[in-house]
Amino acid sequence: MRTETAVRAATVNAWMTEAAATVRAQRDYLTQLDSAIGDGDHGTNMDRGFAAVEKALAGQNGDLPPGRLLIVAGKTLVSTVGGASGPLWGSALRAAGRSLGDAQTFGGDELSAALDAAIAAVVDLGAATPGDKTMVDALVPASDALKRSLGAEVPLELAIAAASEAAEEGARATVPLLARKGRASYLGERSIGHQDPGATSAALILRALERVVAAEAA
Ligand code: ADP
Ligand code: MG
Numbered sequence: 001m002r003t004e005t006a007v008r009a010a011t012v013n014a015w016m017t018e019a020a021a022t023v024r025a026q027r028d029y030l031t032q033l034d035s036a037i038g039d040g041d042h043g044t045n046m047d048r049g050f051a052a053v054e055k056a057l058a059g060q061n062g063d064l065p066p067g068r069l070l071i072v073a074g075k076t077l078v079s080t081v082g083g084a085s086g087p088l089w090g091s092a093l094r095a096a097g098r099s100l101g102d103a104q105t106f107g108g109d110e111l112s113a114a115l116d117a118a119i120a121a122v123v124d125l126g127a128a129t130p131g132d133k134t135m136v137d138a139l140v141p142a143s144d145a146l147k148r149s150l151g152a153e154v155p156l157e158l159a160i161a162a163a164s165e166a167a168e169e170g171a172r173a174t175v176p177l178l179a180r181k182g183r184a185s186y187l188g189e190r191s192i193g194h195q196d197p198g199a200t201s202a203a204l205i206l207r208a209l210e211r212v213v214a215a216e217a218a
Helices: 009-025 027-037 042-058 066-080 085-100 108-126 136-151 156-172 183-191 197-217
Strands: none
Touching (some): 009 027, 009 042, 027 183, 066 085, 085 108, 108 156, 136 197
């Protein structure tokens, strides 16, 4: 038995609420990062999107399984966020939701598969590869760390903590990179020396999941 911890609909609801709060608290920071190498809207984009997600999920009846909630969240992001991050995160959450299907609870292996489905959707839409200085540079290390931890029979809450730590490291590691995708790529060499805003918000969103799952496990 790998782990007793299970993720359920309430976990996903709490995660999206926590993600919305985190993005709101870090809105100015994300916008500041995007001002350096983009158009300075990443904080407001993510805040608007996740505030709408929180509202959309609050309006759902309590019966939807976790995967369905993520699909609602993804659709909401696509319809409320104009920037690149809306369709990218929207596709990611929808793909994660589809991967989870209609199961009422899931564990580490399903979470890992859902994260990989999310990454595949982002890559399918945006064609970024690791090292292009995008959110992929946070999400791929997170997936690798999650798999390593689950393979070592680490409890789910600690595996998620390792994943979000890896995402944060991945975001920090975007600083010296040259942007090859998105608006930042227009800057060429001038994109070097700045942390990617989308990788940074991806790490924040995984940190939000870490806190919610840790609180449930306690
Ligand atoms: P926009 O660039 O349209 O203003 P945002 O500022 O909200 O949208 O989001 C910018 C972030 O989106 C970038 O920091 C990057 O992480 C991510 N991003 C942009 N283009 C891509 C892409 N093709 N693939 C993956 N992520 C991308
Ligand atoms: Mg922007």
